Structure formats: structure tokens, C-alpha cells
Amino acid sequence: MINADEINQLKAILDKERVSAGESVRELHSHDESYHMHMPPDIVVWPHTTEEVSRLVEWAYEKHIPVTPWGAGTSLEGNPIPVKGGMLINFQEMDKIIAIRQQDFQVDLQAGVIYKEMNKILGHHGLFFPPDPGAAATIGGMIGNNASGIRTVKYGATKDYVMRLTVVLPGGRIIHTGNRARKSSSGYNLVSLFVGSEGTLGFITEATLGLIGLPVNFMAVRATFHSVLNATDTVFQIMNSGLSPAAMEFLDEKVIKALNKDHNLSLEEMPTLLMEFHGFSGDGLREEMALVEEICRENKLLSIDKGIGQTERSRLWEMRHLTFESIKRSHPGLLPLIMDVAVPLSCYSEMAGYAKEQTKDLLAYVFGHAGDGNIHAVVLDNPHDKDRWSRVEEANRKIVYKALEFGGTCTGEHGVGIGKRAFLPQEHGEALELMKTIKQSIDPEGLMNPGKFFL
């Protein structure tokens, strides 16, 4: 526990309003959006600058107090839960966009900026940051988890957009790494090492992100199929056809049912694909549309709803982004375990079939960023009912091991946090030892977001 003296020391580093050990504040920071354990920090602090973060981390290191970074608390594997108590650094007040460098398609910002709010502002400049996890995440959290989402199939994950980082290392040292050029071969790629490291090697306080120009033309398609297999085979064939979808989402019939119920829609309750295409030329997109439709028809298409333009597109994605909320609302009182495996595309149909099969006796919804080979099965149950929950966890384990058999990964986009630690030895083998060597060399005291990654 942090004592009164120590609290006063922190209040001398920040203003006293930006340090709190109040019970409700601690409770608010004891859990993310997952079913994982609740564990409150001893104290929560809200720095405004990199220098303040540096002083806080230096202080914690001197006192051997664990430090955990917190973005928006929207993560799904317990990534920011302060499992060893100590100090929690909430980055939400580090929310400044420092500069929009329109000519270079770059933005400089603090780690606490919410990506959705940033994209609204960037849109006025004709720019956007493509990775789109749906939740109201901070950029710092997205970098920490290497977040991705519905646009990743064409545009890549967060890692593909991080150009420069300011990082506070264990002990408080500040480094700047990366540069503003579109490419570089200069030294070890520390930027990529910090992306996805979930704060275990240092805390990201500022970033420069690469951006892209808003697409000139859009095309959106919703297609329904007789079976899951018809839908997933369509995914594979479209991805192999020379087309480059900007989104390629799979939703099973149960997900559609939950969306209909929650939003009073009347979508056909069958396995569904949502697709988007971006292009310079409207005529070019129409050519692509013809091929998309042909491939769908070869796979027992039931119905297709297609259109070119921004309105159609927005309606489609609003629905997709509501999926997780709609599912949760359908089952008040239950908590979700969200699976997040990714596999090579040639195994996607088999993986989706396996996920459906393993969860068929559970309250389960299967969907995913199909074009990336990413699949989510959301299973709802009561974690306090040990017998029932162990069945949920067993399904998760089987699905992860199947994904690893296919040469895939235990987490496509949610990160390791608490929930995936047990799978890293199987996925990485001897390479996990090298990860530990790196962790040990950078954070020898093991104080930065402790209890994550390594069991």
C-alpha cells in the first residue's frame, strides 16, 4: 500500500487534484471490459506531460512500486488491470493533438487522445487513421495492444502507422525513437518493439502517426448466405481474386438476430458478410462490384444489398460497431469471454466451422474480421459459476490450440494482457525466453505493468 507520506510526495509532483486514492476512483480503474479479475490500484494519477510521467515513473522505481498505464479501459484481456496494485497512470488528460502535418499525412499527439475524436478532426483535413477497433480507445492503448479492426484487411494494423514514439522507460528515462520519413533502415526498430508491448517495457506518452487520404469513392456490400461455410469460402475467394477489400467482416446468424432485436432492424438472420471497397474511380469500383457479386453467387448467395456512396457505408458500419454492445445487452447479468484467434486465410472456413462447433452448446456468437483471418467467438456466462465457466474456458483453449495448429496466433488484436499469458509458451516456444531476456534487460525490477505477458 502507498502511505500518506507517499501520497503527499505524488501531490508535490502533480497538482493535488490529479492524484487520487479515493475508493470510487480506485474501483473505476480496477477492471477493463473483460471478465477478468477486479483489482484496484492503490493510487491513480493524471499527468499532463511526458516530463510528469517521467517523474512519476522515476518516483515509483525508486520506491519499488508497480506502475500500470491506463488509456480508456476498453481493452478485452485485462491489459490495464493493476494486478499488483501500486500506481496507475491514467493518460486521459494527455489528450492534445500537437500538430497535424497535412502535407506529410502525419499527426503528432499525446497518448491519451481518443482515436475516434482524432479521426473526426483529421477528416476536416481529408485525412484518416485507418485502424478502427470500434471501442472508444485511446491512441496510446491502441499502440500498446497493436490494435486493429475492420479496415485492417486493406490498410494494416496500428503497427503499420506508428512512425515516432516518445517513451518513458523504467526508471524515468525519456527516449524519442523513429523518424518522419516514410522508410528507414537505421538501427533496431524500437518503434515496433514498443508497439504491442502493453506498457511492459515503457510507457508511450507521445506519438507521430502516419495517415492516409480519405478514399475518393466507396462501395459497400452486405451479402447473406445459406451456410457459414458458403460465407467463409466467399471470403477466401474474394481475397484471392485480385480485389482489395477495405473491409471484409463475417457475422453469424445469431449476431444478426441480436442486432435485429436490439435495434429493431429486419436483416435476414443468416450468415452474413459486410464488405467495403475504396477506389479512385467510380467506374473501377463498379467493375470490382461485378466480380464480387459473381463470387458471391458461386457460393449460394441468398441476398445482396449493395451501394456506392457514403450514406450506405455509414449505416453498414454503425451496425457492425454495435455488435458487441448488442450482444451484451441481450444477456444482462452475464459476462463475455471474447476469443480472438487469427489463422491463415486458407484455414478460415475450417477455423470458423470449428469455433461454431466448439461453442454450439454455449451462449455464443461468432463473427470476425474475416479478411484478416481473425475470428471472435463471444461466449456469455457467469464467471462465478465455476462449472459453467470452465466449459467456456475449455472452448477458448480448444479454439486457441486449433488456431496454433493452423500456424496462427492466440490473439489477432486484443493483446496478451492476463487472458492470453497461458498460451504464449505454446505459440512462441523458445522465442518466449528471448522476450523475457528483453523484458529483464529493460525493466529489471519488473515494475512496468506487472503480471501481464509472462506467467
Added chain:
Amino acid sequence: MINADEINQLKAILDKERVSAGESVRELHSHDESYHMHMPPDIVVWPHTTEEVSRLVEWAYEKHIPVTPWGAGTSLEGNPIPVKGGMLINFQEMDKIIAIRQQDFQVDLQAGVIYKEMNKILGHHGLFFPPDPGAAATIGGMIGNNASGIRTVKYGATKDYVMRLTVVLPGGRIIHTGNRARKSSSGYNLVSLFVGSEGTLGFITEATLGLIGLPVNFMAVRATFHSVLNATDTVFQIMNSGLSPAAMEFLDEKVIKALNKDHNLSLEEMPTLLMEFHGFSGDGLREEMALVEEICRENKLLSIDKGIGQTERSRLWEMRHLTFESIKRSHPGLLPLIMDVAVPLSCYSEMAGYAKEQTKDLLAYVFGHAGDGNIHAVVLDNPHDKDRWSRVEEANRKIVYKALEFGGTCTGEHGVGIGKRAFLPQEHGEALELMKTIKQSIDPEGLMNPGKFFL
């Protein structure tokens, strides 16, 4: 020096034909294609498998003998020169394509495969690996340097295509890192740490590369301009127009002159852009062409030569790939220092002008992958004439410092090797200390490609 006993030990690890301390063999491996120092290894070995590499590295580590990896010797910063002697591992006999996974757009291969030969084979399957440095490099060398080239502006650098690696660590331990899914958030990104590490953390023996489908349609454009500024302004405007060129190359008038002379061509000897566009739809490409031409005309276009199709495209790129050879052949007896800075695109015109100005009294050719903000100034002179060569090096220093002032990098694609070590403190500041910490933790004896990266 390695003694006779030790040579016999190595011949027991490999066949005796795959171990050589012969003078001509050592001399052949004493330099790359740069002007840097010649230093022969004590012994050269040609392993065939990861296990053999592991045994060789284990042996060297036990005896505290430096080990340097060698791909094709085409690098430009002294990256594979065995500056501390010892053992040189030549990967050219590890040249097997292990599997082409056509359905997943992936290839598994050994590190010694030559990328051009690989792309010929992949072409039969409708696939290609986009990074294209021009030289007959090995995949292992390209991964080591994070090589890129004329297609990087659209498709990215080598780092964007490496999915899995087999690496022999210092001491001989073998790890497999990465997976076959299109995305992952599972643990530290060791793949990205090894890409561009030039063998200083371990030797890459096998890789899985992501591939893309061959484009359906091509468009190629050669445009000449009144001035370098007109050409470079055109680059910036096209890159900001919503178009996505698959290549965007700048060549100054001296380069064109050298190409004309060497290949008996009659190209207009003025600042030139070579561009390529890829698309699904031919009509779509024609729409893009109209915008390209409009932007060129706004920047005092002199002449434009454009076409759609494979033949036109091949002719264009053959010429570009011959650039470096044509320049060298124009000046027998002189050696080239090749600058390789990259800057944000908004600074490209100023950077190109600065490079022209700083090299105007030297025998210099300025060109580059303009769409990436990458610029090469090739200066030819005699490194043994200290006075003259110090002027060449001074120009290089000034150009690097200007690029760093612009927020760029000292090396866009050639790597650090020997030639860029002196610039890393300026470019990375405190982050260089973290790179040293990582090097120290993984290769505490400092035996893996010693004398590179760190001064």
C-alpha cells in the same frame, strides 16, 4: 587467426569442401559493393541447414571467434565485411524454396535465396514479393538490412512482408518467431526487431514471407521537366492527390546522360520522373493517367511518354535498374559513395535541391525513390586521395545532417553497416543507449557481425 586444429573442427561440423581458408576465397569475402575497407575473414563456411548454422555459431561462441553473415555481398554500407576477421558464414548454399503456399500468399524459404530468382518462380503462381532493391540480393540480406526499392512507395519495405523467422541466436540457440496469420498482437514483435538488425542479434536462416498477387493492369509513365524543382514538386503533388503510384522515381539529367551513353539510348537529358500505377480496372487506370498528366503539366512538363501494358513497363524498369551500373561504368577506376537519406515528402524538393547544391563541384549523380522521400547522391572519386575523398565525405555528412534536421533518417534502405555508424548518436539520441542495452542482453560477447551499428 583460426589455427589448423580449429579448421579441422569446422570440417568435422560441415563437409570439408564447405570450409575454406584459401586466399582468393577470403579476398572475395573481404568487401561488399561499397568503397569501405577491405578486410578478409579468417575462414569462410557454407552451411546448408539451420542446424549447421547453429553448430557453427555455438562453436564460434565457445572459442570467442567473431562471426559475420554473408548473403550476396551486394550491400552498400560495408554491412557484411568481417571487420574483426574470424568466421564468415556464406548463406548462398541455403537457397531452397521450402514451400509456396499459394492460397495464403506466402512462401517459406532459406535465407540464401536470391529474391529475383524467387520472384521469377513466384510469377508462375501469379504472386510476387514487392520489395525490389535492384541488386541480386539474397532474402536474408534484404531482411538484415530491411531493404526496399522502387515498389516500396505503394507496397512497403521488406519489414512489411516478413511473417516468420527462424533465427540462430548468439551461442547457437534456434528460435522460431512470428506466425502465418495476417495479424497478431501476441507478445513482443521479435520479427521486427530482427528485420534490419544486420545480423548483430542473430542470424536469419529461414523465413516466411507474405506475398501479393500480380497486379491485373499496369500503367507506366516517363515525364521530363525543366528543372529538378519542377520534377520534385510534381512528386509531392501526385503523392498528395489521392493517387497511389506503385513506383515514383526521380533521376537527374546527369543520370539520364550516363544511361544514354551506356545503353545507346536517346532519352531527353533533363530531370525525369518514372512512374508506375497498378490497378484492377484498365478504365480506372486511364482516369488516374489523366490526373497524373494534369499535375505534370502544372509543373512545366517538357515531355511525357506513357503507356499501359507489360512491355512498356519492363523497358522502363530495366533502364532504372541499370542506373548504378551505368554510372560506375562511366568512370572506371573511381569508387562510389552512395548517399541514402530519406525525409518527409514535404521536404523532398528542398532536400533534392540541397543534395544537388552540395555535390555540384563533385562527380555526382542524384536520383532516388522520390515517392518515399528517399534520395541517393552517388559521388565518384578515389578514396585513396585523402583530400579529394574528404570533400566527398563532407558532402555526405552535410546531406545527412540536413535530412536529420528535416526529421528524416540517415539511411532509407541501405542500413547502417560501417558507413552510417557515426550518424546514429545524432539520429537516435538516448534511444541508441536502449539499442545497446538490447544488443548487450542478446549478444553479451559482441561476436555477431561485430563492428557494425555501434562505434
